[in-house]
Amino acid sequence: MTLTHAKPHVHVRAVGLDPTRMPRHVAIIMDGNGRWAKARTWDRTRGHQQGAEVVRTITTESVKLGIDRLTLFAFSSENWIRPQHEIDFLMLLLDQFLVGELPTLMENDVRLEAIGSLHRLPANVRATLDHTLSATADNRTMVLSLALSYGGRDELTDACRAIATEVAAGRIAPHEITQETIQAHLYAPRAEDVDLVIRTAGEQRLSNFLPWQATYAEYVSVEALWPDFGVAPYHAALAEFQTRERRFGGV
Numbered sequence: 001m002t003l004t005h006a007k008p009h010v011h012v013r014a015v016g017l018d019p020t021r022m023p024r025h026v027a028i029i030m031d032g033n034g035r036w037a038k039a040r041t042w043d044r045t046r047g048h049q050q051g052a053e054v055v056r057t058i059t060t061e062s063v064k065l066g067i068d069r070l071t072l073f074a075f076s077s078e079n080w081i082r083p084q085h086e087i088d089f090l091m092l093l094l095d096q097f098l099v100g101e102l103p104t105l106m107e108n109d110v111r112l113e114a115i116g117s118l119h120r121l122p123a124n125v126r127a128t129l130d131h132t133l134s135a136t137a138d139n140r141t142m143v144l145s146l147a148l149s150y151g152g153r154d155e156l157t158d159a160c161r162a163i164a165t166e167v168a169a170g171r172i173a174p175h176e177i178t179q180e181t182i183q184a185h186l187y188a189p190r191a192e193d194v195d196l197v198i199r200t201a202g203e204q205r206l207s208n209f210l211p212w213q214a215t216y217a218e219y220v221s222v223e224a225l226w227p228d229f230g231v232a233p234y235h236a237a238l239a240e241f242q243t244r245e246r247r248f249g250g251v
């Protein structure tokens, strides 16, 4: 039996979580790869390598838990200032992940999405990404959204530019611009709002991640470095989410 046919609520209950209080959209800031490697006097790239394994684990676990959408901050628009060999390694890892994970994404019925300034990615990574995006386009069980060369302010700026272009062309009047108009011009227009943001490595910053989508999200900071993150700390973060009372501005 493939995971696609498994019943998420059975798994959710089995791991001690409440199926009626699960987040639909989880977004994760994967932090601490460098620190994990440094603690072992290894090159930072080994932290990223281990981090990619955790991406696999958490993606599969999210499917089992019945999460609708998992957004992972894999590379920020600010990460381009890192040493070139680290950037090259991250791009290689991404390429290998996209090729190596395709069978699992298909088996688990996961659709890949990518958000960010994708034109900045190297051409070979772009090509692999495009292939994986189209190969998984009809999958329905979960969306794995990778934030690549992503910056929240860039996303909002791009949306403003696109809307301004439509205004200039006379297709929409300024007073007709609503929150829905902005939502429709985001990188993933149909994505639901984020319910839960998890950040590893004990950090308590949002770092330009999904400012529009995570406006009402619950934020959980986890001590584990990303390469040490896994199923148990993920369940603990979800349990923490389930203790929160979400009021969305009401009383």
Ligand code: FPP
Pocket: 030, 031, 032, 033, 034, 035, 036, 048, 049, 051, 052, 055, 073, 074, 075, 076, 079, 090, 093, 094, 097, 146, 201, 226
């Ligand atoms: C933050 O750790 C992590 C990143 C900048 C990259 C995240 C990449 C991965 C988890 C691996 C590859 C991803 C995929 C999707 C295959 P850091 O380097 O900032 O750690 P530090 O703050 O301890 O230095």
